[in-house]
Amino acid sequence: MAKEFTVPPVVFPSGSGVNPSVGNINQRRVPTAPFQPSRPPSSSSALPFMSFDMGSATSSSVSLGGSISSSAATGSASFEDEEPLLDELGIHPDQIWYKTRSILNPLRVNPTAHKDSDLSGPIFLYLSLCLFQLLAGKIQFGVILGWIVVSSIFLYVVFNMLAGRNGNLDLHTCTSVVGYCMLPVVIFSAASLFIPQGTSVARYAVAGVFVVWATRACTNLMVALADGGEEHRGLISYACFLIYTLFSLLVIF
Numbered sequence: 001m002a003k004e005f006t007v008p009p010v011v012f013p014s015g016s017g018v019n020p021s022v023g024n025i026n027q028r029r030v031p032t033a034p035f036q037p038s039r040p041p042s043s044s045s046a047l048p049f050m051s052f053d054m055g056s057a058t059s060s061s062v063s064l065g066g067s068i069s070s071s072a073a074t075g076s077a078s079f080e081d082e083e084p085l086l087d088e089l090g091i092h093p094d095q096i097w098y099k100t101r102s103i104l105n106p107l108r109v110n111p112t113a114h115k116d117s118d119l120s121g122p123i124f125l126y127l128s129l130c131l132f133q134l135l136a137g138k139i140q141f142g143v144i145l146g147w148i149v150v151s152s153i154f155l156y157v158v159f160n161m162l163a164g165r166n167g168n169l170d171l172h173t174c175t176s177v178v179g180y181c182m183l184p185v186v187i188f189s190a191a192s193l194f195i196p197q198g199t200s201v202a203r204y205a206v207a208g209v210f211v212v213w214a215t216r217a218c219t220n221l222m223v224a225l226a227d228g229g230e231e232h233r234g235l236i237s238y239a240c241f242l243i244y245t246l247f248s249l250l251v252i253f
Contacts, residue, residue: 111224122179132189163228181218184210
């Protein structure tokens with residue numbers, strides 16, 4: 001049998017009367033002010049945003065703007081004293097042209113121009129050879145770059161093995177010399193664009209002239225820049241001849 005529960009009546013306050021047993025439900029609590037730190041008695045604070053002093057904030061902002069403008073003026077003046085971007089990157093166009101011009105004479109190569117080795121000129125000649133090969137319909141960027149790296153390491157090892165303890169040729173100088181002596185091959189690649197494909201004898205003859213030119217230039221520079229190579233000039237010439245013959249075969253075929 002279900003039990004019955006008696007629910008007491010709910011009394012709501014009306015008007016201004018307040019039922020002391022129930023209490024005033026609509027009564028709101030007065031919000032309390034948040035915590036505020038005590039301000040110092042003097043308003044001479046070092047930080048204007050802590051003291052809320054508008055005058056000091058304005059003066060400090062003006063002084064800050066003046067310092068920024070003065071530093072900007074100093075920075076613009078310092079930019080004029082800086083070196084050109086190419087010099088900071090180690091690229092000297094005058095030096096590259098001087099070294100390249102020394103290779104243009106096949107009978108006399110100036111070794112003093114190549115004592116300060118660099119890779120900017122060889123990279124430029126490498127890109128030129130790739131461009132001429134691209135104009136001929138041959139995409140050989142990776143092949144030429146790989147052959148340059150392998151050729152430089154090969155000539156470096158051969159020279160130091162022949163020179164023995166007297167050999168002081170470093171890989172950076174060897175790579176620079178091999179790259180600059182690529183100039184005859186680059187010229188041959190440009191000239192091959194105007195040589196008919198059917199005349200294979202003429203192409204081989206022209207290729208032989210440029211290979212001998214590059215071999216002579218590279219051998220003279222190797223012997224002049226490093227010690228211990230004069231007595232092994234013939235073997236060094238043979239190694240250089242093999243290197244530039246491979247590059248000329250890339251141009252022919």
